[in-house]
Amino acid sequence: MRKIILKLHLYFALAGCVFVAILGLTGSIMAFEGELDRLFNPSLYSVHPEPSRLRSISALTTLLEEKYPGAHVVGFGIADRPDESFSAFMDNGSGVFINQYTGEVLGTRSSATFLDYVHQFHIRLLAGHTGQVVVGVAGIVMFLLVLTGIILWWRYKQFSMKLNGSFVRAMFDLHTVTGIYTAVVLLFLSATGIIISQENSVYPWLYKITKTQRIARSVPSTPREGIVPITADSAVTLAKNALPGANPLAVFIPSKPTQSFNVRMHFPEDLTPGGRSWVCIDQYSGEVLVSQNSRTAPGPTRAEIINRAIHTGDILGLFSKIVASLSSFLVVVQALSGILLWWKRDRKN
Numbered sequence: 001m002r003k004i005i006l007k008l009h010l011y012f013a014l015a016g017c018v019f020v021a022i023l024g025l026t027g028s029i030m031a032f033e034g035e036l037d038r039l040f041n042p043s044l045y046s047v048h049p050e051p052s053r054l055r056s057i058s059a060l061t062t063l064l065e066e067k068y069p070g071a072h073v074v075g076f077g078i079a080d081r082p083d084e085s086f087s088a089f090m091d092n093g094s095g096v097f098i099n100q101y102t103g104e105v106l107g108t109r110s111s112a113t114f115l116d117y118v119h120q121f122h123i124r125l126l127a128g129h130t131g132q133v134v135v136g137v138a139g140i141v142m143f144l145l146v147l148t149g150i151i152l153w154w155r156y157k158q159f160s161m162k163l164n165g166s167f168v169r170a171m172f173d174l175h176t177v178t179g180i181y182t183a184v185v186l187l188f189l190s191a192t193g194i195i196i197s198q199e200n201s202v203y204p205w206l207y208k209i210t211k212t213q214r215i216a217r218s219v220p221s222t223p224r225e226g227i228v229p230i231t232a233d234s235a236v237t238l239a240k241n242a243l244p245g246a247n248p249l250a251v252f253i254p255s256k257p258t259q260s261f262n263v264r265m266h267f268p269e270d271l272t273p274g275g276r277s278w279v280c281i282d283q284y285s286g287e288v289l290v291s292q293n294s295r296t297a298p299g300p301t302r303a304e305i306i307n308r309a310i311h312t313g314d315i316l317g318l319f320s321k322i323v324a325s326l327s328s329f330l331v332v333v334q335a336l337s338g339i340l341l342w343w344k345r346d347r348k349n
Contacts (some may be wrong), residue, residue, distance in 0.1 A: 002155065009148040010342065016141035017335045019125075023138055024331025026122035027189070031313045031325035033115055034273060038084075043106060049082035050101040057232040057251065063103050064088055064096060075252040076232065080266065091255065136197030142331070143190040149179045168344050175337040178330045185327040192311035199304065206300035214301065219289040221282045223257040229283040232261065239263035239279035242288045249275050254283045270294055271309035276301075 029036065038045045055063075061073045068090065077087035085106055088096040097106040117126070125131030153176060161173035195202055207213055230238075236248050239261075246265035254260060261283055266275030276294040281287065294305060309315040313324030 005148050005151050012141050012145050013338050019138035020142045021332045021335040024328045026118050027328035028325045029118050031321045044097040045084050047085045047099045053101040077250045078248045080247050139190050139193040146186045153180050171337045171341040182327040182330050192307050195307050203300050210299050212298035215292040216290050218280050220258045221260045224284040227284045230286050235261035235281045242279045272314045276305045
């Protein structure tokens with residue numbers, strides 16, 4: 001039986017090691033995607049807090065549309081820290097970072113960043129639907145590699161490396177020790193990744209068996225003749241009243257008569273910086289048309305939130321992010337050591 005497990009482990013590794021290593025490397029970066037962006041671009045994010053000079057979203061919108069004639073603001077990212085800038089989403093696809101106290105434009109982005117490419121490479125290999133399918137299969141391969149690896153390790157129960165052995169022994173120890181110390185985390189990361197790759201099938205089934213429904217992100221506004229639309233600032237205030245205790249993360253501004261304001265919200269205990277709550281508001285009446293509260297969302301929705309939080313490492317805050325990032329990076333070490341070990345043994349035989 002052990003020989004069969006060893007063969008399976010080898011075949012899984014040879015078939016998917018490149019893609020598994022890609023998932024590990026990109027995943028280790030993505031665990032701190034937001035933090036890395038802020039680290040490498042402090043001039044875009046850092047502002048000096050001046051609460052008495054805080055400008056309204058409407059005023060910032062007017063300022064930007066005057067500065068960029070022909071372009072219109074379709075949304076704002078609202079900083080949850082007073083020393084971090086706001087960001088505006090323009091209808092030409094660019095993003096503008098703006099000091100919400102002084103109105104100074106700190107910088108713009110009109111194309112994808114390196115971290116954007118890393119993100120897309122992780123979920124689609126930059127190859128659209130085909131790449132997404134390959135990533136899903138690679139997640140299954142990773143899960144099976146970890147399972148078979150645990151079975152193979154059980155015979156030796158090795159927890160440490162020998163520093164004075166041969167190259168082959170060093171590679172074996174490195175592969176074995178890094179594998180067992182990351183096994184549990186990688187099982188969770190790969191399992192949650194598999195679910196994410198199949199979420200278009202998994203969650204509709206969960207909603208069906210629990211007799212619940214996914215809450216819509218947006219509902220159209222009803223145009224009303226002679227009624228002046230509410231402002232984005234009013235929409236944010238209404239959203240805060242609708243979800244007491246939640247902070248606004250972004251507001252998306254209607255560009256058509258039938259569109260509604262959509263305000264993304266974040267509760268302090270939410271497991272992801274992006275939040276999983278929102279409020280959709282009629283642009284004429286100010287009526288809350290639909291909202292999702294992550295505290296009271298349907299069971300399948302909360303399952304999806306938790307699954308994604310485990311996969312991204314957000315589930316336990318900074319500690320779990322570090323563990324997820326390090327474990328993901330060690331997948332690359334395991335892939336390289338496994339290939340070298342196989343190559344040396346193959347040549348020897």
